[in-house]
Amino acid sequence: xxxxxxxxxxxxxxxxxxxxxxxxxxxxxxxxxxxxxxxxxxxxxxxxxxxxxxxxxxxxxxxxxxxxxxxxxxxxxxxxxxxxxxxxxxxxxxxxxxxxxxxxxxxxxxxxxxxxxxxxxxxxxxxxxxxxxxxxxxxxxxxxxxxxxxxxxxxxxxxxxxxxxxxxxxxxxxxxxxxxxxxxxxxxxxxxxxxxxxxxxxxxxxxxxxxxxxxxxxxxxxxxxxxxxxxxxxxxxxxxxxxxxxxxxxxxxxxxx
Amino acid sequence: xxxxxxxxxxxxxxxxxxxxxxxxxxxxxxxxxxxxxxxxxxxxxxxxxxxxxxxxxxxxxxxxxxxxxxxxxxxxxxxxx
Amino acid sequence: xxxxxxxxxxxxxxxxxxxxxxxxxxxxxxxxxxxxxxxxxxxxxxxxxxxxxxxxxxxxxxxxxxxxxxxxxxxxxxxxxxxxxxxxxxxxxxxxxxxxxxxxxxxxxxxxxxxxxxxxxxxxxxxxxxxxxxxxxxxxxxxxxxxxxxxxxxxxxxxxxxxxxxxxxxxxxxxxxxxxxxxxxxxxxxxxxxxxxxxxxx
Numbered sequence: 038x039x040x041x042x043x044x045x046x047x048x049x050x051x052x053x054x055x056x057x058x059x060x061x062x063x064x065x066x067x068x069x070x071x072x073x074x075x076x077x078x079x080x081x082x083x084x085x086x087x088x089x090x091x092x093x094x095x096x097x098x099x100x101x102x103x104x105x106x107x108x109x110x111x112x113x114x115x116x117x118x119x120x121x122x123x124x125x126x127x128x129x130x131x132x133x134x135x136x137x138x139x140x141x142x143x144x145x146x147x148x149x150x151x152x153x154x155x156x157x158x159x160x161x162x163x164x165x166x167x168x169x170x171x172x173x174x175x176x177x178x179x180x181x182x183x184x185x186x187x188x189x190x191x192x193x194x195x196x197x198x199x200x201x202x203x204x205x206x207x208x209x210x211x212x213x214x215x216x217x218x219x220x221x222x223x224x225x226x227x228x229x230x231x232x233x234x235x236x237x238x239x240x241x242x243x244x245x246x247x248x249x250x251x252x253x254x255x256x257x258x259x260x261x262x263x264x265x266x267x268x269x270x271x272x273x274x275x276x277x278x279x280x281x282x283x284x285x286x287x288x289x290x291x292x293x294x
Numbered sequence: 295x296x297x298x299x300x301x302x303x304x305x306x307x308x309x310x311x312x313x314x315x316x317x318x319x320x321x322x323x324x325x326x327x328x329x330x331x332x333x334x335x336x337x338x339x340x341x342x343x344x345x346x347x348x349x350x351x352x353x354x355x356x357x358x359x360x361x362x363x364x365x366x367x368x369x370x371x372x373x374x375x
Numbered sequence: 376x377x378x379x380x381x382x383x384x385x386x387x388x389x390x391x392x393x394x395x396x397x398x399x400x401x402x403x404x405x406x407x408x409x410x411x412x413x414x415x416x417x418x419x420x421x422x423x424x425x426x427x428x429x430x431x432x433x434x435x436x437x438x439x440x441x442x443x444x445x446x447x448x449x450x451x452x453x454x455x456x457x458x459x460x461x462x463x464x465x466x467x468x469x470x471x472x473x474x475x476x477x478x479x480x481x482x483x484x485x486x487x488x489x490x491x492x493x494x495x496x497x498x499x500x501x502x503x504x505x506x507x508x509x510x511x512x513x514x515x516x517x518x519x520x521x522x523x524x525x526x527x528x529x530x531x532x533x534x535x536x537x538x539x540x541x542x543x544x545x546x547x548x549x550x551x552x553x554x555x556x557x558x559x560x561x562x563x564x565x566x567x568x569x570x571x572x573x574x575x576x577x
Contacts, residue, residue: 047401069430120543285364342526373404
């Protein structure tokens with residue numbers, strides 16, 4: 038049983054790269070050191086101490102994600118949308134009517150289980166309500182647009198697993214999913230554009246206090262963060278469900294897991 | 295930052311990573327990858343990164359496992375190595 | 376041995392990365408390669424987030440009393456500090472004048488410095504009392520934010536993006552695997568290479 042040359046090469050590469058990395062580990066600061074250069078730097082200190090004054094949002098991570106680093110989040114949302122489109126472009130094809138396929142789909146229709154259907158009929162509204170709570174409470178507790186959007190998408194995946202992909206596609210069709218994902222990106226970029234039209238920079242939320250009623254520039258940043266997180270949640274929810282629908286049916290959107 | 299918990303979790307992480315690559319049944323490998331994701335989530339919650347732990351639990355251990363199993367369903371279940 | 380125990384977690388991160396890299400290069404099955412890619416990505420994210428961890432630190436979410444007393448306390452502390460500074464300046468001037476009048480030398484400077492320092496100590500002692508307030512249990516809690524008591528939020532933000540982008544990349548890779556299976560009937564690398572033929576160029 039001779040050893041394949043690719044495995045020898047892989048072992049050599051791993052040993053070289055691993056030893057290089059390990060030799061660099063000696064210069065690292067101790068684990069959990071509050072005075073390491075990354076932790077005691079000016080930027081981290083500024084974010085921790087000034088978030089309550091400048092944005093009035095208790096969750097520092099959400100404030101940095103949606104406000105101070107809003108560009109990163111916007112382009113990440115675009116990346117998710119483009120990944121969904123790429124999966125559609127690679128796999129999507131019209132359903133073929135071969136006899137083996139037809140028999141499979143007909144057999145799948147009777148695979149609906151009573152216990153699963155009843156349980157999920159009770160569970161899915163609660164899951165979606167929890168997801169909306171996670172989106173809305175991103176300012177005060179761990180959460181935000183991404184987490185809530187993924188939980189919403191997972192609720193639709195659960196519906197597809199239990200009731201069959203066809204029944205779920207009747208409620209949340211491919212067209213609706215694509216439309217909602219585009220709407221999410223438009224909400225995010227649109228907020229930035231409105232900020233520019235009102236006189237500030239792109240994604241400079243302070244100038245939004247002119248159109249949002251009863252807010253001062255600091256609260257306008259907090260409210261704009263919520264709007265932007267809702268946009269992110271739309272895109273993430275639609276694309277997560279779309280990825281599952283395309284992958285589990287092999288591109289045909291007919292049968293599936 | 296509980297040190298014994300960190301150590302045990304890191305050792306378990308290495309064991310699950312090696313197992314996910316050694317199991318020939320691809321369905322089992324996907325499930326072990328889900329275990330790997332949950333262990334990561336626990337480690338990050340211990341380090342104080344609760345947002346990252348929440349995202350990894352939802353995305354890495356939830357959606358990622360499901361789409362991997364969906365692909366295994368559409369292709370073959372057993373691998374030769 | 377000491378170096379091993381100190382850097383134990385970094386060594387484990389490197390081991391995980393190398394497991395992922397080995398799997399991506401040497402495994403035959405395409406899905407095993409993707410499993411290796413996932414392990415590699417998660418190990419990098421784990422390493423990055425561990426840089427922001429601090430011993431005995433809280434999660435980066437501000438508490439209720441740290442948020443709301445904040446605005447009032449910041450202005451209050453500024454005016455208090457200004458008052459303390461001007462007070463200290465006046466007192467130091469008068470003390471130095473008196474020292475010059477009495478006698479010169481290190482001794483009188485020393486006493487004036489001591490006077491000034493005790494004076495500022497008293498002022499410093501007053502300021503925390505103004506900033507502290509009792510929360511619901513009646514404990515004394517300060518609403519000054521100490522950055523060393525919170526985990527560093529910047530690695531968390533960057534790695535949130537990395538995780539979501541990683542799952543998108545996994546989705547695209549899995550769709551390519553399915554397409555390859557539809558075209559060649561197998562997802563083992565040597566089978567596919569045999570089917571493409573020995574002269575697979577371009």
